[in-house]
Amino acid sequence: MLPKNLISLLWNFVIFITFFINQSFGSADLIKQDLSLSRSNEPKNILATSIIGGSHLPQMLEILKILKDRGYNITLVAPGNFTARSTNYHSIPQVIFNNEYYDRNSHEFDHAFLDNDFFKIFPVLTNAMIQSYVPFYNIYKQVNDEINADLFFCDILINPACFDLAWKLGKPAVGISSDLSELTSSPYKSNPVFGCHANMENESFYDRFKCAIINPLIKVLVLRGPLKDLNAERASVDIDPHWDFSGRISNRLMLSNNFYGFEIPSSDSPLHQNIGPVIPDNFPDLTPVLDSFLNDHPRTIYFTLGTNAVISPQNVIIILNSFLKLIDQKVIDGVIWSTLRTDTSKSLQLANSNSQIISILNNEYPHIHISKFSPQLAILSHVNTKLFLTHGGTGSCHESMYTATPMLVLPILGDQPRNAELLESAGIALSISKANLQVDDIVLKVKRLLNEESFKKNAERVQFLAKMNSKRKYRAADLIEIVMNTAKCQGVKDENGGFKVDNENLLSDWITPDTRMGFIKGKYLDVYGAAVIIFLVLFGGFTYTLWKIIYFYITFRKENRDSQKSLNLNKKRN
Ligand SMILES: *[C@@H]1O[C@H](CO)[C@@H](O)[C@H](O)[C@H]1NC(C)=O
Numbered sequence: 001m002l003p004k005n006l007i008s009l010l011w012n013f014v015i016f017i018t019f020f021i022n023q024s025f026g027s028a029d030l031i032k033q034d035l036s037l038s039r040s041n042e043p044k045n046i047l048a049t050s051i052i053g054g055s056h057l058p059q060m061l062e063i064l065k066i067l068k069d070r071g072y073n074i075t076l077v078a079p080g081n082f083t084a085r086s087t088n089y090h091s092i093p094q095v096i097f098n099n100e101y102y103d104r105n106s107h108e109f110d111h112a113f114l115d116n117d118f119f120k121i122f123p124v125l126t127n128a129m130i131q132s133y134v135p136f137y138n139i140y141k142q143v144n145d146e147i148n149a150d151l152f153f154c155d156i157l158i159n160p161a162c163f164d165l166a167w168k169l170g171k172p173a174v175g176i177s178s179d180l181s182e183l184t185s186s187p188y189k190s191n192p193v194f195g196c197h198a199n200m201e202n203e204s205f206y207d208r209f210k211c212a213i214i215n216p217l218i219k220v221l222v223l224r225g226p227l228k229d230l231n232a233e234r235a236s237v238d239i240d241p242h243w244d245f246s247g248r249i250s251n252r253l254m255l256s257n258n259f260y261g262f263e264i265p266s267s268d269s270p271l272h273q274n275i276g277p278v279i280p281d282n283f284p285d286l287t288p289v290l291d292s293f294l295n296d297h298p299r300t301i302y303f304t305l306g307t308n309a310v311i312s313p314q315n316v317i318i319i320l321n322s323f324l325k326l327i328d329q330k331v332i333d334g335v336i337w338s339t340l341r342t343d344t345s346k347s348l349q350l351a352n353s354n355s356q357i358i359s360i361l362n363n364e365y366p367h368i369h370i371s372k373f374s375p376q377l378a379i380l381s382h383v384n385t386k387l388f389l390t391h392g393g394t395g396s397c398h399e400s401m402y403t404a405t406p407m408l409v410l411p412i413l414g415d416q417p418r419n420a421e422l423l424e425s426a427g428i429a430l431s432i433s434k435a436n437l438q439v440d441d442i443v444l445k446v447k448r449l450l451n452e453e454s455f456k457k458n459a460e461r462v463q464f465l466a467k468m469n470s471k472r473k474y475r476a477a478d479l480i481e482i483v484m485n486t487a488k489c490q491g492v493k494d495e496n497g498g499f500k501v502d503n504e505n506l507l508s509d510w511i512t513p514d515t516r517m518g519f520i521k522g523k524y525l526d527v528y529g530a531a532v533i534i535f536l537v538l539f540g541g542f543t544y545t546l547w548k549i550i551y552f553y554i555t556f557r558k559e560n561r562d563s564q565k566s567l568n569l570n571k572k573r574n
Pocket residue numbers: 044045073074075146147
């Protein structure tokens with residue numbers, strides 16, 4: 001103990017002396033560090049694409065706005081007249097087209113989404129992806145012919161055409177998604193959609209085997225057909241087949257609109273970077289009606305299921321009855337219900353003659369305010385919004401955490417069941433099940449969320465994380481700039497004055513060597529295997545020798561004794 005302390009004392013002394021000498025003899029004048037970067041010779045054109053549009057766009061647009069301020073030339077290709085109509089993003093030019101294969105309002109989509117059955121939604125999504133491949137590929141190509149993109153920025157969901165086109169043109173592509181857990185190599189991350197848990201830490205061997213081995217195998221089998229169809233579409237626009245369903249995304253930078261505190265921690269490839277939560281700098285303010293409602297109701301629940309999720313009219317009635325009970329018991333005194341896609345007329349038919357439910361649905365009940373659309377972040381930021389009843393979409397989760405609002409989560413589809421588990425394990429939410437919705441359960445959980453101190457405490461802890469990490473959209477813009485600069489430095493000039501790159505090796509600074517070493521060498525299985533064999537041989541040899549010695553000793557003693565006995569006998573006889 002003493003020598004160690006002594007060494008560290010001496011060491012500190014040496015450091016102190018060095019510091020002192022530096023201070024005394026070094027120059028006293030400080031020069032401001034030059035942090036400016038010249039961007040005058042950098043490639044400038046960025047083509048951003050999304051097949052989904054809508055709620056998928058803000059996370060891209062916040063980053064694109066930063067890049068635009070830094071002098072880049074941005075073009076967005078996405079469905080819906082999004083940027084022109086938004087006050088936040090109207091500076092970003094958008095090429096609008098509508099995707100008839102991915103129409104949320106179509107009967108097919110409505111049906112699949114209302115049933116909320118993954119195995120119904122999945123084929124609808126893969127079909128949309130396959131059918132929109134060629135049209136989108138051609139749109140991207142046509143837009144690119146005009147602007148000569150130096151970099152493609154692709155929303156990952158069902159958007160393989162973006163990565164394929166970039167790959168074919170030899171241009172870098174960066175992906176963005178709110179959830180990269182499917183791409184990470186951590187076997188303990190899984191998905192409740194497949195009957196697993198988001199975090200498999202405490203699960204049995206059987207469940208871990210099922211979720212890490214069997215499910216991925218089933219996925220490969222199920223995806224074989226769609227993948228073949230996708231490759232047939234690829235062939236028709238002269239793109240080589242690719243056998244990874246996620247698309248041509250390996251060795252490319254993938255941004256995840258997420259952060260640790262919400263996402264399950266893992267050691268991940270430097271190519272996968274958490275840059276979330278992306279929160280807009282400006283957001284729409286409360287309308288006068290909402291403002292006065294919130295000021296008059298100091299214990300308000302905000303309820304919305306986002307732009308995609310739908311629940312049955314029966315479930316709507318159950319939720320409204322829970323609100324009535326909570327108001328009756330004076331647990332809460334107000335509800336703001338943003339209906340969005342929920343069709344209240346169907347619930348009205350079901351309400352029979354329940355006068356309170358009918359007056360709520362007609363927006364005449366004084367404690368419950370219905371609005372078709374609401375300024376969500378402004379509502380959540382209001383001090384009187386005490387709880388958020390949400391479907392658990394990523395954007396809503398982020399905003400709720402950002403404003404330290406505890407959540408009651410009713411997950412419906414996609415990444416929502418996983419998000420619900422993550423929020424619960426962060427201690428800031430409880431969840432209810434769409435398959436078994438009950439008034440008493442909702443009432444009980446709302447009471448717990450409002451009364452138990454831990455939820456508010458954890459919400460404040462996570463809020464700090466969310467606020468700190470919300471600056472990382474600037475980091476996302478930095479990373480995209482780094483990729484463009486790397487392309488300029490490593491690429492060869494093409495006929496349009498841009499740079500052509502080898503996408504496999506472009507980001508060698510971030511590609512971990514194990515991906516090049518193959519499965520066995522990459523995971524060091526050969527070395528560990530040899531170590532195990534050597535250990536077994538040594539251990540076996542040792543045990544064998546020990547056994548031999550003991551055996552020898554025992555037989556020697558026995559023989560000795562026997563010969564002694566026979567000697568004695570002989571003596572007696574004599
Ligand atoms: C930016 O893009 C537009 C087309 O979208 C093009 O007309 C313009 O020349 C580009 N500017 C630069 C600096 O490349």
